Amino acid sequence: MRPDGWYPDPGQSHELRYLDHDQWTSFVSDHGLVVEEPVAPRRRPRWPWVVGGLVGVLVIALGAAALVSVNRELDDLDVYVADLTTTTHAGLPTSTSARSVREYTADGYREAVLVPNTVEAAGIVSPTAHTVLAIKVDVVPTEVPVAAEFGVQCWQSETRGYGLLVSSDGAARLVSGSVPNGDVTTLDTATVDPLRPGVPRTLTLACDVVGDRGILAGYVDGTRVLTARPGNALIEINAGGVVVWTGGAAPASWTVTRYERMGVHNMPAGWRGDLG
Secondary structure, eight states: OOEEEEEEOOTSSEEEEEEEETTTEEEEETTTTTEEEOOOOOOOOOOOEOOOSSEEEOOTTTHHHHTTBBOOOOTTTTEEEEEEEEOOOOOOOOOOSSSSEEEEHHHHHHHHEETOOEEEEEEEEEEEEEEEEEEEEEEEEEOOOOTTTEEEEEEEEETTOOOEEEEEEEEEEEEEEEETTEEEEEEEEEEEOOOOTTOOOEEEEEOOGGGGGOOOEETTTTTEEEOOOSSSSSEEEEEEEEEEESSSOEEEEEEEEEEEEGGGGGOTTTGGGGGO
């Protein structure tokens, strides 16, 4: 019996496929990108999900381990839950560079940005495209310098998406655009409790991209604090994830302890608010 881990894809349709207890899983990897592919998938494009620029780099890295050992409902591709404090990540890749560190520890998935005025994001590509989706994360900030922002995102592609960002001083905002490229438009703002090292927080971003009546809702610690109509900038959502954005000081870091993707049937209560 071989150890759990990444091996050449026996079907030769991808570079690598994950082996779990001597059984091939639906998690595959190409050029460092991990996606979940259904057993009988329909062919669909795969983006490289790496964008270089002066402001930052977007790397879909969270799925490298979070997709492997999860509690999920196999009959509902909308639903995805990963408790990152209990899953085993032995042999799975980590990422370390002069800009950032991504690593799995006993506390969860740690993401640290080491350079001022830099953004780093990591996320999971969904096996299907969505028009209504929510991403919820439980996190523990560990290093929170002045002007740093931490958040959760949903993306159509590596250059188009929405985000909920919360800063070290408690400023929260819904944004549209491309955080890695620095092309960001603020859609709504609010004030919440400041982020403090060691204090657990929960961030949720609900996204509806159905035509002009699309809605974004941002929750902090279970309370809806932000709502906006983004228009129809996106036509579908293909990925969700987390982001850390440093201001003039670094490092900034947090640990993600739980990651959840919610579909149209289990969105947060009251998420449409007054715009429904």
